[in-house]
Amino acid sequence: MDMVGGDKDKFELESRNEEDPMNFAAPSPSPSVDWRFGGLVPTGNPMAVSKGSTSMVVDSFGPTLWDQSQTANPQNLGGLFSDINNVQNSAGNSDTLGIRKGTPAAVVTLPRIDHKTFDMGWNPTSSVLNLKGGGGIFLPGNGMLPQSLSQFPADSAFIERAARFSCFNVNGGNFSDMVNPLESMGGTNYFRGGGMMQEVFGGNGQSHSQKNEVMNVDEAFKDVSMSVGEHEHDHGATGGGGSPLKNVRSHDEAKQGIGVGGSGPGNDSDEAEFSTAGGQDEPSVLEGTTGGERFAGGLESKKRKRSEQDTELDLAKVGPQQPGESAKDDTEIQQNGDQKPTSTTNKSSGKHGKQGSQASDPPKEEYIHIRARRGQATNSHSLAERVRREKISERMKFLQDLVPGCSKVTGKAVMLDEIINYVQSLQRQVEFLSMKLATVNPRLDFNVEGLLSKDILQSRAGPSTLGFLPDMPMAYPPLHSSQQGLIRAGLSGLGSSSDLHRRTINSQLTPMTGGFKEPTRLPNVWEDELHNVVQMSYGTSATPNSQDVDGSLPPGHMKVEL
Amino acid sequence: MNSKRFSPTSSTIKSRFTRRFLRALLKINRQRTRTPSSPMEICQRYLKVKLAADVSMASAVGSRRAWSRAMLAKIRHGVRAGSTSSLAMRKRKIYHGKKSTKEVGIVGNAKVLRKLVPGGEAMDTCSLLDETFHYIKCLSTQVKVMTRIADQICST
Numbered sequence A: 001m002d003m004v005g006g007d008k009d010k011f012e013l014e015s016r017n018e019e020d021p022m023n024f025a026a027p028s029p030s031p032s033v034d035w036r037f038g039g040l041v042p043t044g045n046p047m048a049v050s051k052g053s054t055s056m057v058v059d060s061f062g063p064t065l066w067d068q069s070q071t072a073n074p075q076n077l078g079g080l081f082s083d084i085n086n087v088q089n090s091a092g093n094s095d096t097l098g099i100r101k102g103t104p105a106a107v108v109t110l111p112r113i114d115h116k117t118f119d120m121g122w123n124p125t126s127s128v129l130n131l132k133g134g135g136g137i138f139l140p141g142n143g144m145l146p147q148s149l150s151q152f153p154a155d156s157a158f159i160e161r162a163a164r165f166s167c168f169n170v171n172g173g174n175f176s177d178m179v180n181p182l183e184s185m186g187g188t189n190y191f192r193g194g195g196m197m198q199e200v201f202g203g204n205g206q207s208h209s210q211k212n213e214v215m216n217v218d219e220a221f222k223d224v225s226m227s228v229g230e231h232e233h234d235h236g237a238t239g240g241g242g243s244p245l246k247n248v249r250s251h252d253e254a255k256q257g258i259g260v261g262g263s264g265p266g267n268d269s270d271e272a273e274f275s276t277a278g279g280q281d282e283p284s285v286l287e288g289t290t291g292g293e294r295f296a297g298g299l300e301s302k303k304r305k306r307s308e309q310d311t312e313l314d315l316a317k318v319g320p321q322q323p324g325e326s327a328k329d330d331t332e333i334q335q336n337g338d339q340k341p342t343s344t345t346n347k348s349s350g351k352h353g354k355q356g357s358q359a360s361d362p363p364k365e366e367y368i369h370i371r372a373r374r375g376q377a378t379n380s381h382s383l384a385e386r387v388r389r390e391k392i393s394e395r396m397k398f399l400q401d402l403v404p405g406c407s408k409v410t411g412k413a414v415m416l417d418e419i420i421n422y423v424q425s426l427q428r429q430v431e432f433l434s435m436k437l438a439t440v441n442p443r444l445d446f447n448v449e450g451l452l453s454k455d456i457l458q459s460r461a462g463p464s465t466l467g468f469l470p471d472m473p474m475a476y477p478p479l480h481s482s483q484q485g486l487i488r489a490g491l492s493g494l495g496s497s498s499d500l501h502r503r504t505i506n507s508q509l510t511p512m513t514g515g516f517k518e519p520t521r522l523p524n525v526w527e528d529e530l531h532n533v534v535q536m537s538y539g540t541s542a543t544p545n546s547q548d549v550d551g552s553l554p555p556g557h558m559k560v561e562l
Numbered sequence B: 001m002n003s004k005r006f007s008p009t010s011s012t013i014k015s016r017f018t019r020r021f022l023r024a025l026l027k028i029n030r031q032r033t034r035t036p037s038s039p040m041e042i043c044q045r046y047l048k049v050k051l052a053a054d055v056s057m058a059s060a061v062g063s064r065r066a067w068s069r070a071m072l073a074k075i076r077h078g079v080r081a082g083s084t085s086s087l088a089m090r091k092r093k094i095y096h097g098k099k100s101t102k103e104v105g106i107v108g109n110a111k112v113l114r115k116l117v118p119g120g121e122a123m124d125t126c127s128l129l130d131e132t133f134h135y136i137k138c139l140s141t142q143v144k145v146m147t148r149i150a151d152q153i154c155s156t
Helices: A002-016 A019-025 A046-058 A062-071 A074-080 A115-128 A145-151 A155-183 A198-214 A217-229 A246-254 A267-281 A284-294 A298-306 A311-335 A340-351 A361-377 A380-402 A412-439 A449-457 A471-480 A484-493 A498-507 A509-521 A524-542 A555-561 B013-030 B039-061 B066-096 B105-116 B125-155
Strands: none
Touching: A380 A412, A380 B125, A412 B039, A412 B105, A412 B125, B013 B039, B013 B125, B039 B066, B039 B125, B066 B125, B105 B125
16 A cells, blocks of 8 residues: 555654644544553544554554554554554454554554654654643554555555654654644644644544544544644645654655654745655655645544545545645645635545545546646745645634634635734724723722732623723723813723713713813824724724724624634 | 633733733832823823733743743833834834735735734744734733723722
8 A cells, every 4th residue: 555655654753743643532532542652541543543553654564554543443453453452442453454444433552562662763752742642652563564564565665764764753852842832822732742733633623523434544644644744734745644743744755865853834844855755756645645634633533533444445545535635735735825725625525534435536636646746846945835835824724713703714815914903903902901001090009919810810701892992982081181070980981881881971971072072182192102092992982893993803793702 | 711721720821911910000000199190191101001011911921932022022122222113113104104904915914914913023924923823812811801900990
């Protein structure tokens, strides 16, 4: 199987990031897997399995394991490593070598952790990685590998990759770096090592969970690599399995001898190299996986479910799918048009195992296209650019989740516009609030700071969000009026509740009119600072539900979104 | 959604920011005069509050983020530089006109984004997006906390 070769690399990478697969497994509800290594309970990530298998791959027996691992089914592993895996899943592992799609539960427990040998390079990475899910890299006994090896059509390629794979060890540590920055993003569970966005899995996995069934090992690779490379989003061409970071994907590339650095942003060059490597020799499967990998998280879940299918079927599918996917990814990336939506679509469609083995012809054609593209993409510049673009689209995806109201927006430029507007509106809100706090009478003197902090830290619905903007006009009277009544009215008007605000306004209508004239006499020093805020407040007070003049989200929406 | 996050751990960015900001607010309010403040005073206090918010947010984040580091550096060294740079920027505005936020293309938008995010000038697009992500998260946290504080002050 072509994928085997790629899988080998992926396994290696994965084994390094053994923890990553575990993390990936988290989203999928799978029985805890007794991972030998970390003792982590894998949540049945196919990735976890695949990771283990990657280490196996090092022995050049990757693919079969990979399939099983992808499904994260202990069964799968059992099939692969009949002796080795004490697959918890009792599901019969019919396939010996194969790519067993196994139970998606993917609790793969490898009796032997052969990956230790491979882990050398990855140890730092794995240690960094928090294996939440499975945390165990199962490495089928090397003895088992020979069986799987037979399934690998391109043994020499695998061996070559295995050799190259060693270079990944160095890069293994980079994954943690890559992943770490993204860790905090979105509060999702980012895999430290693999940069795989668990969030992606969590978010997309569910959506794609249904597709997992059909995923074959190849897809598993893709998923793994995807999760790993989520951040990276670069291994378009790398067929590496979901190994924690590019490294996994770079397995394919590995043969090229390109050590894919784990570090995220810095891996662009590496990724480019990898993609080149992958493109040249890698079987289509690998390529496909790479493309699939880039797809955030959703694929992973798909792969797990796919484990169920026959290995052969999967292989066949994977092969064509992967190239198709990668081709699609490449196309998309190159087009630079759709970025996330399209690539995602393609990947998901490509990997949709459930759809059954698709006609091999079209995938083959895609594969051919990929080949051609690879030829074009072998240029390091274009590859690096592609990797970079993938990374950017990956990050844009995260931003899309963060910025409210951007789910329907497609395209980088429009997204960036929305992001800019959102950032500006947030900054203006901060300015407005700070001005409000500055004008309010200091009643904090006797206010217990702890009381406030406790109150504030406790999540409570903030009624002021709706009314804080309209409060702006109310602030003016207190500022300029020396009348105590106005000040009190203004202060009470600053109350958070919009009802209170309206009542105050109505009650103070007469004095307010005087107050509203005040803004015209605002000192010039306010202009620069408060210009935007004033406009915003006036704009919002006039049309509370419409977007403010600058197009930022209305406060009501803000409240909901925030 | 926040409660479960805050109750177990007390060292989230939000809690750190809240504590620092409240301390700064108390300090600023102690400087207030009892008489009604003049607009200038209010303006200066507003600037102080804004600065306190920025500083407390940046220090709550720490040095892990490029934008927080850049913001802290700017605050520490930019008191004088800020005024001059703002003047220079105003002059530039006169010459070139206000830059439209609707610049074409991704690169143009990235440029605008760089201006918004502190420290964004010296970043590549990829890390700029990373920083923007984190910055947006922190800004929204800041807004939430400040609205809660303002509500507390105004309502009590």
